[in-house]
Amino acid sequence: MSQQLFTLDYLDTPPTAVAGAEPAQDVRVSPATRTGRQRKLYIESYGCQMNFSDSEIVSSILFDEGFDTTEQLADADLVLLNTCSIREKAEQTVRMRLSQINSHKKRNPGMLVGVLGCMAERLKSKFLEEEKLVDLVVGPDAYRDLPNLIREVDGGQKAVNVLLSRDETYADITPVRLNSNGITAFVSIMRGCDNMCSFCVVPFTRGRERSRDAHSIEQECRDLVAQGYKEVTLLGQNVDSYKWASEDGTEHVNFAQLLERVARISPELRVRFSTSHPKDITDEVLYTMGRYENICKYIHLPAQSGNSRILKLMNRTYDRAWYEERVQAIRRILGPECAISTDMISGFCSETEEEHQDTLSLIDWVQYDMAYMFFYSERPGTLAARKLEDDIPLDVKKRRLQEIIDLQQKSSFARNQQAVGKVHRVLVENFSKRSQEHLSGRNSQNQVVIFPKKHYKKGDYVNVFVHTGTGGSLLGDAVE
Numbered sequence: 001m002s003q004q005l006f007t008l009d010y011l012d013t014p015p016t017a018v019a020g021a022e023p024a025q026d027v028r029v030s031p032a033t034r035t036g037r038q039r040k041l042y043i044e045s046y047g048c049q050m051n052f053s054d055s056e057i058v059s060s061i062l063f064d065e066g067f068d069t070t071e072q073l074a075d076a077d078l079v080l081l082n083t084c085s086i087r088e089k090a091e092q093t094v095r096m097r098l099s100q101i102n103s104h105k106k107r108n109p110g111m112l113v114g115v116l117g118c119m120a121e122r123l124k125s126k127f128l129e130e131e132k133l134v135d136l137v138v139g140p141d142a143y144r145d146l147p148n149l150i151r152e153v154d155g156g157q158k159a160v161n162v163l164l165s166r167d168e169t170y171a172d173i174t175p176v177r178l179n180s181n182g183i184t185a186f187v188s189i190m191r192g193c194d195n196m197c198s199f200c201v202v203p204f205t206r207g208r209e210r211s212r213d214a215h216s217i218e219q220e221c222r223d224l225v226a227q228g229y230k231e232v233t234l235l236g237q238n239v240d241s242y243k244w245a246s247e248d249g250t251e252h253v254n255f256a257q258l259l260e261r262v263a264r265i266s267p268e269l270r271v272r273f274s275t276s277h278p279k280d281i282t283d284e285v286l287y288t289m290g291r292y293e294n295i296c297k298y299i300h301l302p303a304q305s306g307n308s309r310i311l312k313l314m315n316r317t318y319d320r321a322w323y324e325e326r327v328q329a330i331r332r333i334l335g336p337e338c339a340i341s342t343d344m345i346s347g348f349c350s351e352t353e354e355e356h357q358d359t360l361s362l363i364d365w366v367q368y369d370m371a372y373m374f375f376y377s378e379r380p381g382t383l384a385a386r387k388l389e390d391d392i393p394l395d396v397k398k399r400r401l402q403e404i405i406d407l408q409q410k411s412s413f414a415r416n417q418q419a420v421g422k423v424h425r426v427l428v429e430n431f432s433k434r435s436q437e438h439l440s441g442r443n444s445q446n447q448v449v450i451f452p453k454k455h456y457k458k459g460d461y462v463n464v465f466v467h468t469g470t471g472g473s474l475l476g477d478a479v480e
């Protein structure tokens with residue numbers, strides 16, 4: 001969901017040790033809002049886009065409770081870490097960060113520290129025992145309770161709420177957009193996950209799948225358009241199983257229909273979505289994408305493995321032939337230009353060298369535009385942890401991962417080369433990181449395009465002729 005080309009688990013940068021004030025990379029820190037509220041909230045978010053989105057909901061709830069956000073840890077009255085449990089490394093990163101924050105708290109005992117998100121849900125009150133300086137532990141479905149919990153903490157107690165819900169979607173809460181470029185925004189359309197992929201902790205930390213009221217999604221998108229936003233990404237762990245019905249039962253909306261409703265809000269609004277599950281993505285969704293120019297031609301379709309036996313052990317409920325058929329459907333209905341990306345896991349329980357080769361051959365066959373790649377990390381409580389042996393040595397997992405990365409790099413490069421010599425419609429999001437004379441945006445396929453700015457500005461749609469494809473981005477010139 002982020003724009004980086006590769007995610008290397010073993011390159012996850014640990015928090016720097018400098019004075020205990022620097023957050024790790026791949027972390028979102030709340031920017032400052034200065035509306036004269038009494039107390040200051042510093043919130044750091046780890047993990048996936050859904051967590052980043054939740055931090056915007058938390059900020060909104062606490063804004064109404066008298067908290068401005070700050071980007072300075074030292075200024076904060078309340079420090080919240082919105083945490084991720086997906087791999088062991090993610091949890092280690094948060095623990096290191098907590099110990100840095102705790103040394104701040106020793107110097108500033110009035111500062112309250114809370115843990116939110118998936119680690120809070122996984123470890124529950126154990127957190128308070130393990131990390132004595134944490135005051136507050138709140139799971140992903142309990143954020144409405146934050147004002148009460150903070151009052152308890154103000155009264156000198158520790159507070160925990162990790163109840164999961166079957167219906168909480170925070171539908172009525174307008175997120176405070178943090179780290180926003182004012183052009184692109186994420187809109188959560190569902191929560192939780194009902195799939196039980198054997199490696200995955202998410203069903204345990206996020207609870208049952210539930211879909212948000214379609215009208216509230218449309219309204220949020222309309223409001224974003226009114227504020228000048230040009231792109232929304234509809235978010236869920238498995239968007240293709242979105243399913244909402246009105247209380248009186250007269251209205252039923254599936255994901256294809258929701259996509260269409262959002263796409264019709266304005267032809268100037270780009271629509272993206274993530275994540276699609278290979279077992280659920282329908283031709284109806286693909287045809288809907290084809291009918292609307294403003295639905296971006298980019299599908300994140302995580303395969304996890306290219307081998308059917310491993311996919312079965314992973315409980316992904318599709319096999320390689322099914323996955324290949326879905327890719328062919330994308331190519332047939334949307335053409336070869338539609339970008340496809342994936343997530344891959346190396347070294348899952350009992351994976352042989354031949355089975356690993358199947359993952360490589362799938363990457364070669366699909367020619368993914370982009371991939372997030374990880375080595376398997378056993379998570380306590382998951383089906384795999386209970387039933388399967390984590391028997392692939394770390395060095396083998398890492399070597400296989402490196403082979404996957406090397407091959408994917410070639411594939412990304414080849415896909416970038418295919419974009420050269422063509423004109424792309426680019427939505428400008430920002431200045432280029434390297435130069436204020438260049439703008440940076442993305443085409444429909446989610447490729448980053450950099451070009452000399454001339455008279456163009458953030459939020460413009462610009463036709464750009466691409467002359468060079470590098471590893472990570474495309475370089476070009478605006479055509480009038």
Ligand code: SAH
Nearest residue numbers: 199200237275302343344345374375376377
């Ligand atoms: N709902 C999304 C994935 C969410 S988690 C989907 O079904 O595709 C993001 C990615 O993290 C997963 O796709 C998987 O590749 C990776 N992941 C999840 N659990 C993992 C584990 N235990 N070890 C290594 N990678 C894992």
Ligand code: SF4
Nearest residue numbers: 193195197200202237
């Ligand atoms: Fe995890 Fe599978 Fe659900 Fe994705 S679909 S969140 S990998 S259980």
Ligand code: F3S
Nearest residue numbers: 047048084085086118
């Ligand atoms: Fe997301 Fe990490 Fe939780 S990936 S759903 S924050 S475990």
